[in-house]
Amino acid sequence: MEKNKTGKYFKYAIGEIILVVIGILIALYLNNLNQQNTIQKQQENHLMLVKREMTSNINSLSVETAELTRIINATRDMLNVINSEVLLNDLTESNISMLLATNVSSDLFIQYENGALNQIIYSGGLKDIENDSIRGILASWESKINVVRLQEEQVNNVIEKIKNLMNKSGDIRIITEDLGLSKQFELDLSSTRGSNKNLIRLKEFENLLYELFLSGTALQEPTYSNFENEMHSLNELINQELSKK
Template sequence: MITFFRKLRKKFIGGGNVRKYLLYAVGEIMLVVVGILIALQVNNWNEDRKAKILETEVLKELSSDMQQDILSLENDVALNKRFINSILIIKKALNSDQAYHDSLGAHFATINFNTTYTMKISGYENLKSIGLQVITEDQIRKAITDLYGSVYSFLKETEEAAELAMNGHFSPKYISHFKSIRTRSGMSARRNLYTPVDFEALKEDVEFSLLLDYNRSIKEENLFNLGRTLPQIKDTKTMIDDYLNSTN
């Protein structure tokens, strides 16, 4: 092909057709320019396609992580409600002429625990290592950074505060009212049983009643914080899923 163009150029020049040669030369330059532009366009298209694939992979991982977080935190909601229910059962028993029995021992044991929140952040760590700019939608990028940077951090802080309240104040005083802690195997799991030193004396113990109220306030605070966090996770996940569905 190059040989052909050289022969054609010599023909134009040798025949004195300078004007035709100039037109030919301009045309040749235009073809080269167009070729370069097409190559650049193809390269840009390939880069955009790779970026879009990477964005999709990152968002799918984040959506999957958020789904696991939703399930985990919804389980924490159920546990805190269970703790509160046990407190109410204990309070009702203490305000009646009911005698102690092992089912109460299970409730006494249940409330001496607090939920811990386990959020999956591998997808967000991956996003940070790649670069936040891989997410092209500003609203989605902001929602994700707010969720992991602020909402999750605050929830972990509330968890630590609840743990401190339970381990530093509630448990040491609470456990002193029990003479034995044993385990009983049930149909689905092993359960702890707390046996009071004097169950009847607990009915008149104002401090113990206040301890139960204190524990309940911790669990209600847990529910409040979980109730604020879960909708934000769900909203962010929905935003991501809607975007993925619209672009695929």
């Protein structure tokens, strides 16, 4: 009888162990499933944040591209005028002021947002991105913006040189008067109106214009153009990945 009772207890114990093992396996499965769902949600959130930033950056790039186009066109016009004594003589002081102002009106700098992307990278969130192509692009994205910033800096350095030459050899007051800024700031008009034709006749000025034109066109094409295409391509990959969820 003791043997029979022991056998029953043994079978009962084995059954209990099996139930415990099954319970552990189910718990592990559910925990793994929850982790996968959490990672999946994190990935979707990361991708949506990056897409939102890229869309904003595309819009910012469009603004800077338009500004760059105005600068390039004004620089081209100025170079063509300098190359022709007839055009230079016929050019009014007001025209000169407008061209000069367009050349140096603003620095080129994309208002680039990368807060979400940096947070993803530095928090280790890249490992949550399943798509190898997207993960690889995001990992190397900082180098892409660095290339853009370097080219922008080259253009802005030339603009700064032109400003310095204008301050040294030009007449800033004429430009402010022609642009209507003197009236806006309630400044008296110059009693003896000068000219900036001597400025634009300087070889140093012409050389700087060529430098601005060449660096500007290089920034416009291929730097800005490629960067815009890369952002559109990244957004397209993200859209394709999100559509699978």
